[in-house]
Amino acid sequence: MYERAFDHAWVRDNMPGQELRRQKKAFWKGAMRTGIVAAVVLAVVSSLAVVAFRNADRAVRAEALAKSQRDQARYDAYVASMRTLPSIWKTANLESMQTVLNSTRDNPARGWEWEFWNHLANDALAFTSETAGGFMPKVSPDGRTFASRSGGTLKLLDTDDLRVTKSLSVPGRSYFVNWTPGGNLVTQTSGPSGAGILINAATGRVVKKLGSYCFTMTPQGVSPDGRFTICADSQLGVKVYDLQAGTLRPLPIHANLFNLGYPAAAFSRDGEQCALAVFEPAARSRSARVGIAIFRTSDWRKTRFFPISDHVFALAYSADGKSLAAGSSGGMVYLLKPETGEQAARTRADAEEVYQASFSSDGRSLATSGADRVVKLFRVGPKSLDLTAKVPGANWVEYLPGGRIAASYRNLRVVDPSRYVVDVEQIYDACRSAEI
Structure with missing residues (x-):
């Protein structure tokens, strides 16, 4: 019975140090199991790391390629924009030039040519968009003030910095305006064919109604003493308008309004002469003989005619x-x-x-x-x-x-x-x- 109970297996398992041997065996068994698991985890992590490094390298190369393509696209866009500027310059369209220049202002490819064209497009001592919509801003006789009308608004601007010094509401809707030496302005109530009015430039108040005539809007179209200006009636008859007396004096000529909308006239600085763009009364057609008539303002007699x-x-x-x-x-x-x-x-x-x-x-x-x-x-x-x-x-x-x-x-x-x-x-x- 004892031989069966305490056989060789029992004796081996209960020999001195056997417990230590069992613990060692269990330890190495666990260590091997842990090592196998760790190796598997390390292999998986290594594989993921390799994949990550490869993806990172691909991303870096893709980013470099995208940056290169972006820089090339920016450069191509810049070059294309710069190549358009000479042709735009030929059309004298500074607004379009400024649009192109502003669109390439922050382009990394910007070079000396941008500065060159920007200097040309913005080389002004003073600049304003306040006169947009007006027609031919007029300089006052003393050279200090611009007058510009658009619709029912009259703006006065300083000629040094183009600062708006006054904005006035005036009757009607027109864009024609002309200075008189006395500080008043000749304008129309509605375009070149509307009723003429004389307004005070300081207040916008109507000083005098001038009647339904087409008044000249050329810069020297009012005599230096502020007395006379030139107008045309509906039949193209030219008349001298006395702004002080409010009277009209017809002249034996016809106004040449071809595509202009008002008679072209200019007084000499001493006020002794007045030049008028006219055509001869005998033929009122575009093929008629046209020219410039010079009148002596003391008696309004024609002294010269330039065909x-x-x-x-x-x-x-x-x-x-x-x-x-x-x-x-x-x-x-x-x-x-x-x-x-x-x-x-x-x-x-x-x-x-x-x-x-x-x-x-x-x-x-x-x-x-x-x-x-x-x-x-x-x-x-x-x-x-x-x-x-x-x-x-x-x-x-x-x-x-x-x-x-x-x-x-x-x-x-x-x-x-x-x-x-x-x-x-x-x-x-x-x-x-x-x-x-």
Whole structure:
């Protein structure tokens, strides 16, 4: 019985140190089990790490590729934008140029060419959009104030910084306005054919109703003493309007309103002469003989007639009254001598109409503007008009005191004409060649 109860297995299991051996065996068994599990976990984690590192590498490479593609796209967009600017410059559309420049202002690829075009598009001593919607802002006789009308609102602006000094409500809805030396303004109640009114520039109050005539809106269209202005009736008959007496004096000519909307007229600075764009009474057609008539204001007798083959839109006297500039519907500019009746010079200033002409105070320079929205600056010689510079972005121009010029299309700018050249693209090409 004892042999069966205490057999060899029992003896082996109950020998001294056997418990320690059992614990060792259990320990190593657990250690092996733990090691196997750890190895499996390590293998899984390692596999995940390898996959993660591979994905991270792919992500880095994808990010680098995306960044490269983004930078290339930005560069391509920048280059494409810069390539459009010369053609926009040719159309003299500064607003579109500014839009393109603003869209690329923060582009990392921005280079010297951006600065070049930005300088051209924003090279103004003063700038305002307050005159948008108006038609030909007018400079006061003292050169200190602009007047601009749009609808029923009349705005007065300082010529130095283009700050709005006064905004007035005026009767009717029009965009024509013209200064008189006494500080009043001639305007219409509704466009060029509405009733004329004389309003006080300080208060906007109507000083006098002038009747239903089409009044001239050229800058020198009111005599220096503020007495006379020129208007046309519904039959194109030209009349001298006495602003002080309120009387009319008809002249034996007909106004040339071809596409202009009002008679082109200019008084000399001494008030002794008045130039009018007219056509001869015998034939009222576009093919009729047109020209410029010079009247002596003391008795309103015609003293000169300059036949001009095109319809005249712009008229301006030099300060000494010895020269008269005329701009035509055919894009021509004429330099005329009222005293001698001589046509001293003529040159092409525009592919289409010339709307405005203005002499500098010394009479040595002439600025013109027209349908191509580029102001042309000419050096005036005894018998020559030499192009010296172009100022883009304006179809209206007028010289200001100090040699500055006011230029307007939708927005109004005051610029220094000495900063401009005839062909800016030649300078651009030279800069580009130097950069390369």
